[in-house]
Amino acid sequence: MNEHPRDDVLQDLVSGSLDSGATSRIERHLEACPDCRAEVNALRSLVASLGDLPAAVLPGTDLRAGIWQRIDGEAATRPSAASPEDGSVASAALSTPPRLRFATGASRWPLATAALVLIAVTATVSIAIDRGISGRGEPADGAGGERAGATMRAAEARVESAARELEALLAEQTGMLAPATREVINNSLSAIDAAVAEARTALDGDPGNPMLSHMLMAAWEKKLGVLRAASQVPIGI
Amino acid sequence: MKPIRRLKSLGPFTFLLLGYANMLLAAVPDRLAGQTLVDRRAAIDADAYIRIHNIAGTLTVIGWDRDSVAVRGTVYEPAGRDGFYFGAGGDVAKMGIWSDDATSLEPSTLDVRVPAGARVWIKTGSADVRVTGVNGGVDVSSVTGSIAVSGSPGELFAETLGGRIDIDADTRAVRAKTASGAIVVRGAIRDVIATSVSGNLDIEGDRFERGSFESVDGDIRYLGNVGRASALDFTAHSGLIDFALPADANADFVVGTFYGEFQDRFGVAARVTGSRLKGQEYRFTLGSGGGQVTVRNFKGRVVLRGKG
Numbered sequence: 001m002n003e004h005p006r007d008d009v010l011q012d013l014v015s016g017s018l019d020s021g022a023t024s025r026i027e028r029h030l031e032a033c034p035d036c037r038a039e040v041n042a043l044r045s046l047v048a049s050l051g052d053l054p055a056a057v058l059p060g061t062d063l064r065a066g067i068w069q070r071i072d073g074e075a076a077t078r079p080s081a082a083s084p085e086d087g088s089v090a091s092a093a094l095s096t097p098p099r100l101r102f103a104t105g106a107s108r109w110p111l112a113t114a115a116l117v118l119i120a121v122t123a124t125v126s127i128a129i130d131r132g133i134s135g136r137g138e139p140a141d142g143a144g145g146e147r148a149g150a151t152m153r154a155a156e157a158r159v160e161s162a163a164r165e166l167e168a169l170l171a172e173q174t175g176m177l178a179p180a181t182r183e184v185i186n187n188s189l190s191a192i193d194a195a196v197a198e199a200r201t202a203l204d205g206d207p208g209n210p211m212l213s214h215m216l217m218a219a220w221e222k223k224l225g226v227l228r229a230a231s232q233v234p235i236g237i
Numbered sequence: 238m239k240p241i242r243r244l245k246s247l248g249p250f251t252f253l254l255l256g257y258a259n260m261l262l263a264a265v266p267d268r269l270a271g272q273t274l275v276d277r278r279a280a281i282d283a284d285a286y287i288r289i290h291n292i293a294g295t296l297t298v299i300g301w302d303r304d305s306v307a308v309r310g311t312v313y314e315p316a317g318r319d320g321f322y323f324g325a326g327g328d329v330a331k332m333g334i335w336s337d338d339a340t341s342l343e344p345s346t347l348d349v350r351v352p353a354g355a356r357v358w359i360k361t362g363s364a365d366v367r368v369t370g371v372n373g374g375v376d377v378s379s380v381t382g383s384i385a386v387s388g389s390p391g392e393l394f395a396e397t398l399g400g401r402i403d404i405d406a407d408t409r410a411v412r413a414k415t416a417s418g419a420i421v422v423r424g425a426i427r428d429v430i431a432t433s434v435s436g437n438l439d440i441e442g443d444r445f446e447r448g449s450f451e452s453v454d455g456d457i458r459y460l461g462n463v464g465r466a467s468a469l470d471f472t473a474h475s476g477l478i479d480f481a482l483p484a485d486a487n488a489d490f491v492v493g494t495f496y497g498e499f500q501d502r503f504g505v506a507a508r509v510t511g512s513r514l515k516g517q518e519y520r521f522t523l524g525s526g527g528g529q530v531t532v533r534n535f536k537g538r539v540v541l542r543g544k545g
Contacts, residue, residue, distance in 0.1 A: 178363075181381055184399040188416040188434040191453045195474040199535060202495055206515045211493040211533050218451055218472055222434055226416050229380075229398055234292065236340035237362040237380045 005029060010040055149207030152216065156200075159220040166227035176235040185230045192226065195219040271315040271343065277332070278307035279325035284354045284373060290333030291364040294344030300353035300370035300388065306330045307350045313343040321345075335360070356391070365400070383418070401436070419455075437476075442469060452476045454537075460544065463488040463528035471532045478534050481544045487524035493517070496536035503541045 005013075005026050012018045013026050030037045174182055199216040203209060281287075283304050289296065294313075306325050312334050314320040323332040334345050339362050351357060356373035359366055361382045368375055368386045375390040381399035392410040395402045401418040404411060411429040413420050415436045422431050423441035431438055432451040442448055443461035449470045450457050456477040463469060463486055471478050482488075482503065492499050492507075495516040501507065503523070511517040532539055 178381075181399060184381070184417045188398075191434055195453050195535070199474070202535070209516065211516060211518075212495065212535075215472060215474065215533055215535055219453065219474065222432065222451075222453060225414060225432075226398070226434065229378075229396065229416070233380050233398070234336065234362055235338040236342065237292070 004033065004036055010036065014040060149203070152203065152207075152213050155217065156220065159217075159224060163220070163223055163227060166224065166231055169231050170227060173231070173233075173235075177230075177233055178237055181233060181237055185226065188226045189223065192219055192223045196223065271313045273312050273314050273321065274310075275312050275321055275323075275347070276309045277323045278305055279323075279330065280305045281325050281330050281352065281355075282328040283352045284356065285325075285328045285330055285352060286358070287329070287351050287355050288331040288333075288358045289347070289349060290335040290360050291345055291347050291366075292335050292339050292362040293342050294346050294364045296347045296349070296359065296361060296364050296366045298349045298351060298357060298359065298366070298368045298371065300355065300372060301350045302353060303350070304352055305350075306332075306352070306355075308332055308347055310345065310347040312345040312347070315342065318342075339363070402431075442467070445469065456537075462486050463523075463530060465527035467528040467530075469528065469530045471530070471534075473533070473537050474535045475537045476534075477538050477540065478532055479538075479540045479542070480530075481542055482523065483544045485524060487526055488528035488530050489522050489526045490520065490530045490532065490541075492519040492532040492534075492539050494519075494534050494536075494539060497534040498538050500538060500540045503543055505541065 009018070009022070009026065013023060018026065030040060170185075174185070177185070196216065196219045199212055199219060203212040203216055206212060281304065285306070287306060289298065308323065312321045314334070318336050318338070319334070321332075321334045324330065325332070330351075332349070333347065336342065342362075344364070351371060353370055353372045355371060357368070357371055357375050359368070359375075359377040361377075361379040363381045364379065365383045366377050366379060366385070368377065368384075368388070368390075370388045372389050372391060374392045374394075375386055376394040377384045377386070377396070378394075379397040379400055382397060383400040383402070384395045384397055385403040386393055386395060387405040389407045391408065393404065393406060393408055394412045395404065396412075396414040397418055398416040399418055400415065402413045402415055402420045402422075404413060404420075404422045404424065406424040406426060408424070409427050411422065411426050411431070413422060413429075413431040415433045417435045418433065419436045419439070420431045420433055421439045422429060425444035426442075426448070427446045429442075429445055429447070430449045431440070432449075433455050434453045436452065436455045438450050438452055438455060438457040440448070440450055440457070440459045441461045442459060443464060445467055446464065447468050449472075450459075451472040453473070454475045455473070456479065457471055457473055458477075458479045458481070459469075459471070460481045462483050465487055467488075480503075490505075493511075493516060499507070499517070499519050505521040505523065507519040507521040509517055509519055
């Protein structure tokens with residue numbers, strides 16, 4: 001495997017959701033590629049730091065990962081001597097468009113971080129639900145409310161940090177996007193930021209409120225989602 | 238002699254016009270220089286993995302009852318940029334046109350036929366996407382293009398920042414996400430999550446088993462019944478959440494608001510807890526109950542009304 005694996009494939013490797021064949025291929029690549037090896041080590045450290053989270057919240061491989069893995073794997077294993085006109089996948093691989101700007105090198109890291117932070121947030125909320133502060137549960141008060149507030153604050157800090165990295169990434173490129181796309185992104189982020197601020201203020205006054213916790217995390221999740229998508233927009237779109 | 242006489246009778250002004258027309262015709266090939274007609278096909282497995290790109294324009298993907306993939310259309314291939322690519326064989330195929338720099342790109346139109354059982358991954362920039370008749374998985378992401386999917390995909394992922402998503406499907410799972418685009422979801426779906434920031438969500442969910450619908454300031458409108466075994470979850474920050482339900486609906490509702498208002502036009506006997514200061518919760522049962530509906534709205538209205 002000569003190409004660098006995609007960031008979601010590395011995440012799947014770290015989460016252990018790749019099949020044995022793909023795992024072997026990626027590990028062979030890692031032996032020869034210090035950049036990818038460093039990235040995987042960083043991802044493993046991050047996952048280790050989230051080690052107390054329940055494994056059940058980790059998402060399985062989705063359709064997207066499966067298709068990419070299948071196509072990239074096939075393309076990489078076909079003979080490279082195929083004629084460009086023969087219509088084979090191997091020849092198509094020669095003319096495959098370049099990977100998205102933010103899917104290579106160091107810039108993959110914030111995207112991977114964002115994905116893992118989302119996992120962490122989901123897990124944190126799951127833990128909170130297990131402890132009885134679900135949307136259908138009764139609000140926690142007193143010491144319970146303070147604990148719930150602390151849990152939320154910790155989760156929020158991680159999301160906020162990932163969001164800042166993605167915002168910095170986006171700021172470098174935003175001038176090259178089409179005005180209409182820029183407007184969509186800016187308006188969306190403004191709406192989310194306002195929602196986060198209002199929900200946060202309300203939660204400060206009522207730290208054990210499960211509905212507010214849910215809404216605050218939902219808003220943060222949307223922010224990471226928009227930033228992640230915006231960071232991958234091609235120039236001019 | 239007759240044709241010459243006719244030409245002479247046209248006069249110098251007409252020849253001038255013909256000259257201009259000739260110049261215009263000569264200019265046309267330059268304007269279309271980047272355009273290429275595409276017509277490719279290849280045999281592939283019935284459940285092949287297929288990846289398709291189109292940066293701008295339109296993309297139509299139709300599942301057919303053949304073990305082959307075919308693509309026809311007009312692609313714009315400006316000089317110095319990546320052109321159309323196509324490769325297929327066995328259980329994989331990939332095709333399309335893409336560039337990391339879409340500045341000044343003209344639209345390409347692609348019409349793709351895939352085996353109905355194929356698993357299809359699609360990415361576009363501003364190109365609109367329409368997928369029908371694909372029974373394998375479908376995964377579509379776009380920046381500003383709209384996405385319309387109908388049929389029975391095994392599972393469906395659809396994501397676009399600025400475009401609209403329109404889903405009419407009988408499937409196991411749906412994930413739909415936009416920033417400003419509207420989302421419409423209907424059909425028979427076991428597990429659906431639809432989220433937007435400012436786009437409106439229109440849901441016809443009487444045949445959904447589990448559903449989660451979220452927006453920040455977009456409106457969410459639910460039309461139809463609630464299945465007896467359904468679990469549906471609605472969250473908005475400031476948008477309206479509106480339920481239009483039939484008179485014979487059977488569901489257990491929990492509606493939470495913080496600054497928002499709950500407007501009952503259906504005539505339910507809601508048990509109210511909480512306070513204006515810390516939010517209120519309304520619990521009520523429609524009919525004999527059954528379907529579980531949870532609603533959260535920070536400061537938008539929640540409206541319950543009869544259908545029709």
